[in-house]
Amino acid sequence: MGEEEVAMDKQETVKTMPAEEVTAMEARQKSLADLCSMRCALALQSLRKWPWDVYAIRLGAVIAALVVWQLLSANGVKFIIDFRNVPAPLDVGAQLSGLLSSSDYYKHITVSIQRILIAFSLATIFGVIVGVLMGRSRLVRNIIMPYIEIVRPIPAVAWIPMAILMFPTEESSIIFITYLGAFFPIVLNTIHGVDQTDESLVRAARSLGASNRAILWHVILPGALPSILAGLAIGMGVAWFSLLAGEIISGQYGIGYFTWRSYALVEYRNIIIGMLTIGLLGTLSTWLVMRLSRPALRWQEVSH
C-alpha cells in the first residue's frame, strides 16, 4: 500500500540526487517511520470503535469504480487508456473463481510467501545487527554508510542480471533481490532508533552495574524497538515490490512469475488477478507485521 509506493518513489528518485539531498532523504525516511508508527496507533483505534459509516463510503467508492471500469471495458472505450485490452471486472471475477478451485494458483502464492519469509527473516537479522553496529560505532558507520548510499538507490529490477550471475540457483537470486529490498529500510530505521537512545538511561543502567551487553539488551534495543518495528513494516512492503521484480527470472512458480507469464501467454485476466493478489498479500503482510509488533510496544500506552 502507501508505504511501498513512497519507498518505491524514493528508490526511483534518489539515484539522480546530489549527495547533500541524500540526508534530506534520510529525514524523509525518518518521518516515514513516524508515519508508520502513527498508523499502528491509528489502526488500533479504528479497531476499537468500528466506524461503519466510513467503511460504507469506502466500499461504495470501490463498487462505483468497478461499475465504471465494467462499462468502459465492456464497450471497448479507447480514450488515452485502451480499454479493449483491459479485461472487465466481471470477466476477471469469473476467471478468478476458476483459478481459486485450481491448486496452481495457491502454489504460486505459497512459493512467493516462502520467498518473502526467507528474505524478510534474513533482512531482519542482518538489518538489525548492522543497524545497531552502525548506530553505536562511528567507525562502523563511516565504513558502511558509503555502501548503503551507493547500493540503496539501485532498483530491484536492475539487480536481476548480476543476481543471476552471482548466485548458483535462480531461487537464491530471487531471494537475494527480495532481501535487498527489505534490508535497507530495516537498517536505516534501526540506525535511527539507536541514534535516539536516551543517554541518561544508559547512565542509569551503568550506575546500576549493567555491562555493555546488558545495556545493549535492556536499554538500546528496547529504545530502538518502535523505530525498528516501523522499519520492518516498511521493509515488508518493499520486499513484496522487489519480489515481483525478482520473479521475472523465475522459471516456474511465484505470483510475480504468474503475472509475467500471463502477459506472455496473452492471459490478460490473469494479469489483473496477479496484480491484485500481490497488492493484497503486500497489504496483509504489512498489517500482520504491525499487528504482531503491537504487544511489544504496550509500554508506550499511557492508560491501559
Added chain:
Amino acid sequence: MFQVTNQARKPTTTAPVLETAEMATTKGHRHVHVDKGHIHIDNISVVFGGNAIAVEDATLEIKPGEFVCLLGPSGCGKSTLMNCVAGFVKPSQGEVSIDRVAVKGPGQDRGMVFQQHSLFPWKTVEHNVAFGPRMAGCSREEASSIARTLLGMVGLGPYAKRYPATLSGGMKQRVGIARALANYPKVLLMDEPFGALDAQTRHMMQESLLDIWDEFGITVIFVTHDIDEAIFLADRVVVMSASPGRLIADIRVELARPRPPEIIADERFVETKRRCMELIRQESLRAFELKGEV
C-alpha cells in the same frame, strides 16, 4: 507516605548497610550511622573542551551517613561535580574516593537519582527496581522480592506491574529512589531529583526522603538550587558559585531531627536561612572580586 519498615535485606553479602539491631538503636538519632560511604573529594578540577572550567579546585569530605546538599545557581557545575563522584566524569585534576578507594567509573556502591527520573519506560515499575539486583547477579526471584520490599517502602507496592508512563511525576521519582537503593549502595547521589515536581509533591517527597535516609543510614549528596530545600534536608549545605565552579561555603545546619514540614516557618529555620543567604552573598562577592583580580 513512605512506610518505614525493617524488611529491607541486602542483596549480596558485600553491601552491609542494614544492621537491624543498630537500626533499632539509632532510629531517631542521626549522625550515628554504619561506617560506610566516606567520601573524599580531593582538590578536583574539571575542564571541558580545553578552556571551559566547570569545577575548580573542589575539596570536600563527607562523613558516612551524612546528608549534604550542594546548592548553587544553574550552570555552576553542580552536576559536573556530582558526576565526578558518580564516575561519569573524569576530573582533569584531583581525585574522588569512596572509603579511601579511588573512583574509576560508575559503580553499584553509588546509587543515582536523576531529575528526569530516567526510568526504563519499557520495564514495569517492579522490573525497573529489580534491574540493579539482577545486574548484581541476584536470581529473578531474589531481585523481585527486593524490588517489592523497596516499592513497599516508598508506598508504591500496588503499582508494581504498571509501566512508568502511567505514573505521576512524584511516583516516578519514588520509583527512581527505590531503584537507586535496590543495590543497597553506600552513597546516594541525587541531582535535582524534585526539581520538576510541583511544590506540594516536592514537600512530600522531601519528607519521605528523610525517612528513607534514616532507614538506610546512607550517605547522601543532594544537588539543588532551592535554598529552602537544602536547609530542610541537609546536615551541611555546601554552596557553589558559578564560573568557575567553586565551593564557596560549607554551612552546618543545626536544626534538630526529625524535622516536621512546618519547620520552614520556624524562627530557627528562618534564622538559619538568613545566615546562609548572608554567607552566600559575602562569599559570592568575595569570589567575584577574586576573579576580577586575576
